[in-house]
Structure formats: structure tokens, C-alpha cells
Amino acid sequence: MCIPADNTRFGVTPIFTSEKVALRRQSAFTLIEIIITIIVISISATALLSVFSSMIRGSADPLIQQQATTIAEAYMEEIMLRAFEDPQVAESGAAEAGETRPNYDDVQDYNSLGTNQVRDQNNNPVAALSAYEVTVVVAGDALNTVPATAAMRVDVTVTHPAITDILLSGYRTRYP
Numbered sequence: 001m002c003i004p005a006d007n008t009r010f011g012v013t014p015i016f017t018s019e020k021v022a023l024r025r026q027s028a029f030t031l032i033e034i035i036i037t038i039i040v041i042s043i044s045a046t047a048l049l050s051v052f053s054s055m056i057r058g059s060a061d062p063l064i065q066q067q068a069t070t071i072a073e074a075y076m077e078e079i080m081l082r083a084f085e086d087p088q089v090a091e092s093g094a095a096e097a098g099e100t101r102p103n104y105d106d107v108q109d110y111n112s113l114g115t116n117q118v119r120d121q122n123n124n125p126v127a128a129l130s131a132y133e134v135t136v137v138v139a140g141d142a143l144n145t146v147p148a149t150a151a152m153r154v155d156v157t158v159t160h161p162a163i164t165d166i167l168l169s170g171y172r173t174r175y176p
């Protein structure tokens with residue numbers, strides 16, 4: 001069958017070469033679109049890189065915080081195992097005469113520690129923890145119905161240049 005030049009009556013519209021070129025142009029990216037895409041990708045990459053760099057910079061902090069917390073817990077545990085007040089002589093509110101850390105016998109003795117680098121229970125400095133400092137303060141502080149004369153609040157603060165101070169508080173009450 002012969003198709004006439006004007007074949008619209010068959011439902012087919014012929015596409016001329018100029019129209020084909022126009023269609024091809026529409027499906028491609030324009031220079032402006034490419035530039036906008038590059039700008040968007042650059043902004044996204046910059047934001048991602050800044051997030052990654054802050055994560056890398058702060059990645060050591062949790063380890064230091066955990067170490068500081070562990071130091072505070074170790075001091076607190078040691079202090080809480082002592083008596084409320086000196087069992088042999090009148091309580092002075094700090095270490096009594098002749099007492100050193102290895103033979104501290106009440107919680108109030110620990111007021112004599114003040115601020116110092118981390119030390120073990122025999123008062124030997126722990127070289128590996130030299131960047132941390134510990135401060136211990138023990139003072140009477142009412143705890144609900146327990147008066148301040150029968151409740152000692154123990155504050156253990158651990159500091160390190162890279163983190164916010166870690167403060168651990170506990171109470172030692174006078175009980176029989």
C-alpha cells in the first residue's frame with residue numbers, strides 16, 4: 001500500500017529533522033542546570049565533611065569521660081567503705097594526727113586529699129592517669145529526714161583538660 005505524503009489520516013504525524021533536534025536538546029542538561037547541580041553537591045559535601053570532622057575531633061572525648069567516671073567511682077567506693085567518723089579519737093573533720101591515706105579510717109579523713117593527681121589507695125601516683133586531677137570534699141548535708149549531723153555528703157570531682165568536669169556525689173550516713 002502506498003502511504004501518501006500527508007499521512008495524518010493514518011494517525012501518524014511525521015517528525016521532521018528540526019523537531020528531532022529540538023527534542024534531543026530538551027532531554028539534555030543545560031549549562032545552568034549542571035552548574036546548579038555542582039553547587040548543590042558542593043554544599044552537601046561541605047556540610048557532610050564538617051559533620052565528619054567534628055565527629056573525628058570529638059571521638060576521643062567519650063573515652064576520656066568514661067575514664068574520668070571510672071576514677072570518680074573508684075574513689076567513691078573506697079570512701080564509702082570507711083566509717084562515718086573516726087572510731088578511735090575525736091573526729092576532726094579531716095585526717096586525724098598520724099593518719100595517711102593507706103590508714104584512713106573514716107569518710108571525713110578524705111577532706112585531707114584536697115586536689116591532687118590520681119593516686120591509688122596507697123597514695124602512689126598513677127602515671128598513666130597523670131592528665132586527670134581528683135578533688136574530694138566531705139561535708140555534713142541533711143538527707144531528707146536524716147540531719148546534717150548524721151549524713152556526710154561526699155563529692156568527688158575529676159577534671160581533664162579535654163572534658164567538662166565529672167562530679168560524683170554520694171552520702172554516708174551514721175548508722176549503728
Ligand SMILES: [Ca+2]
Nearest residue numbers: 086105106109
Ligand atoms: Ca580518721
